[in-house]
Amino acid sequence: MSSDSLPPLPCRHIVVQGGGNAANALTCGARLGLSSRLISKIADDRQGRGLLEELEADGVDTSCIVVSKGGRSPFTYVIVDNQSKTRTCIFHPGHPCAVPDDLPQSRLLSALDGAGLVYFDARFPEIALKVAVEATCKSIPILIDAERKRRGLDDILQLASYAICSATFPQAWTEAPSVSAALVSMLLRLPKLKFVIVTLGENGCILVERREEESPALEETDADSLLESLKQRRDDSTATPTCFSSSCVKLRANGIGTVNGRLLLGTAERIPPHEVIDTTGAGDAFTGAVLYAICAGMPPEKMLPFAAQVAAACCRALGARTGLPYRSDPRLAPFFC
Numbered sequence: 001m002s003s004d005s006l007p008p009l010p011c012r013h014i015v016v017q018g019g020g021n022a023a024n025a026l027t028c029g030a031r032l033g034l035s036s037r038l039i040s041k042i043a044d045d046r047q048g049r050g051l052l053e054e055l056e057a058d059g060v061d062t063s064c065i066v067v068s069k070g071g072r073s074p075f076t077y078v079i080v081d082n083q084s085k086t087r088t089c090i091f092h093p094g095h096p097c098a099v100p101d102d103l104p105q106s107r108l109l110s111a112l113d114g115a116g117l118v119y120f121d122a123r124f125p126e127i128a129l130k131v132a133v134e135a136t137c138k139s140i141p142i143l144i145d146a147e148r149k150r151r152g153l154d155d156i157l158q159l160a161s162y163a164i165c166s167a168t169f170p171q172a173w174t175e176a177p178s179v180s181a182a183l184v185s186m187l188l189r190l191p192k193l194k195f196v197i198v199t200l201g202e203n204g205c206i207l208v209e210r211r212e213e214e215s216p217a218l219e220e221t222d223a224d225s226l227l228e229s230l231k232q233r234r235d236d237s238t239a240t241p242t243c244f245s246s247s248c249v250k251l252r253a254n255g256i257g258t259v260n261g262r263l264l265l266g267t268a269e270r271i272p273p274h275e276v277i278d279t280t281g282a283g284d285a286f287t288g289a290v291l292y293a294i295c296a297g298m299p300p301e302k303m304l305p306f307a308a309q310v311a312a313a314c315c316r317a318l319g320a321r322t323g324l325p326y327r328s329d330p331r332l333a334p335f336f337c
Helices: 021-032 048-057 105-111 125-137 153-157 169-174 179-189 223-231 282-296 301-315 330-336
Strands: 039-045 065-068 075-081 086-092 118-119 142-146 162-164 197-199 206-208 220-222 243-244 249-253 258-266
Touching: 021 142, 021 282, 039 048, 048 282, 065 169, 086 162, 086 223, 105 125, 105 206, 118 179, 118 282, 125 142, 142 153, 142 282, 162 282, 169 179, 169 197, 179 197, 179 206, 179 223, 179 249, 179 258, 197 282, 220 243, 223 243, 223 249, 223 258, 243 249, 243 301, 282 301
Parallel strands: 039 065, 118 142, 142 162, 162 197, 220 249
Antiparallel strands: 075 086, 197 206, 206 258, 243 258, 249 258
């Protein structure tokens, strides 16, 4: 059968809106109450102008976005299947790409002025490293989104204070035999990391937090076994996100080493199937909530359910930003008490 004889696929809804990991996460943070500033590059085309207008409407500072007089802004077509709840992304990277010369020292210093936290999705590694080095010199903590292995990502990871990883990244990066062992390995390899999170979609997330306690009384515990014991505490009948935490122990990953810290298991919200519209941007929403939580000083036990609640809200609308909640959302009220 030739492609010419295939019936056209019906499309029920079309939404055109801004995207990109960092832009989505900062939009989420801004709606929650953060002062957000984005460093990026777009073209002076219809998509670029729309991106700026949308970010500014959400309160994101766009003064450090470089606007190229020529070229084309990045663009992604996202096809959402209502029946299978899957999505297909067709990405056009745009041009010209951001380079370090787009961010002279004066603009870099302006971008970091008053910053309490810097977040990277590392899509433009050279310019990201330039910002990361300056942020480190100014003792500004760094959160990195480790979605997949990228050129230049390792250099930024070495400077990071916090990391959020996709489900596959920790083991792919460390070659550890399990997720929990991989998280322990990441803390050992990256001594500046205070915590690392791996997101698991509907299966929640896992966080390993470094603790500075050096008491000889700390019990040495296998990370895999500890994770399994936390999983047994879950109550699958509970719809709202929860968090289960270990005490501070010497977390051991066999053949890798030990690190003093805690292991936390966060659950996702159990969303009724008919309420799930689109999972696009759910990970960015989670990251945006973590950005807010770090800046607000939330402990991990509160941060993980909060981020899961925000991500669940995103899944209830079409597009990466439509469902991002505002601080006034009643579902978030318990977290702001």
